[in-house]
Amino acid sequence: MTEAATALKTTPLHALHVELGARMVPFAGYDMPVQYPLGILKEHQHTREKAGLFDVSHMGQVRLTGADPAAALETLVPGDIKGLAQGRMRYTLFLNEQGGILDDLMVTNAGDHLFLVVNAACKEQDVAHLREKLAGKAEVELLDDLALMALQGPMAAEVMARFVPEAATMKFMSYLSATFKGVPVILTRSGYTGEDGYEISCDKADAEMIARALLAESEVEAIGLGARDSLRLEAGLCLYGHDIDTTTTPVDGALEWTLPKRRRAEGGFPGYDIIHRQLTEGAARRRVGIQPEGRQPAREHTEIQDANGNRIGEITSGGFGPTAGAPVAMGYVDIANSAVGTPLTLVVRGKPLPARVAATPFVPQRYYRG
């Protein structure tokens, strides 16, 4: 074992993953399950058809308190945080002064505090960023004693209701403080697969009991990071560090929906001038869905060319979509070639592969709308 391997952190469910026969890989500094014996393809399909349980304890859970944490957070993100009703949650972005994306996150109004979920690879820098920029305005606490799981799929609600009856009527993007077999949990009706489902935040010590209880239900299988990636790609959802990063703005990234009317008008978030200009005049490039023809997948960093062979961008996420039954990808192209249906050429292993700009999601999202 190398030094790097021994230095990997583990989640509270690590022993369970090993017991279940997971193939473990390093991911964002953690030793994480990429797949279980079922395999990525079947894990993906199982999540779309029934329900999958994901360990996402490597992600950062952060508590923001203070006199007005929503107003404080709005100085760092473009989302409408002040307008977030108690018990509701929202997707937003930490931005830098150039409008580039430092991380993407979920923000929940938990009443006396804001509850943030951030990416594993960014959590230390996010906490440092929050502490530096919000000094004197808000207290920032990284909740290292918590675990996080996701139960995703069309049967997630039915399964969860056996343990938490009030979960069944939760609205999409809402939050519930509840008990699961007698232990406290925070449920959010959210996820990263395009399916209905929940994220379950609990004490580290309770994680294995909850995971085993859910896995004991006949509809539920353990699902690894491999299928998590193919599920989110089919759902057209961005992976930080790949589809969005510090060099992409929300407008480049086709994330204008994260910029509500009030914030567009008032500003008061990093990179506002650049983003406002892009909203008015347009950006030079755009993140689009890409559908390669045939069955060969085109992976991240694949060069994208226009009809005349000019390089116009590159793929940022790509692979095979098990539910789509075809290769799927997303990437950046210059704005002139960003309309759905535009023919593209992908240079895959030195060979031209015909493709088209495609609408996303590749698979219809099935969030619970009540």
Added chain:
Amino acid sequence: MTKKFTKDHEWVQVDGDVATVGVTDFAQSQLGDVVFVELPEAGRVLEQGKEAAVVESVKAASDVYAPVSGTVVEANQALVDDPSMVNSAAEGEGWFFKIQLKDAAELDGLMDESAYKAFVEESH
């Protein structure tokens, strides 16, 4: 019929002067679910150790190298149509291509089954 193996996890089974080539069962277990294969066309001349085919799983693309030099006489069209045969029958129906040997002596440098098994155990 001799069956030989490479360190890149291809197998080659010789029948007269024609060899059938595929990836090993160990290789398919490491690749995971195969969703695409690109095979060399009949008539293509391959050189030992050089890229001959591409196999893509859900997660990654991998090269398949020619275990021996020669001319491709047939590609496995059934595998192109159903790439999952690599997972279900890597060392049988999931063969990749047949090649007319240029130099049978190249086979001497490859491993037999027991040597390959030991190699896999040692390196993984």
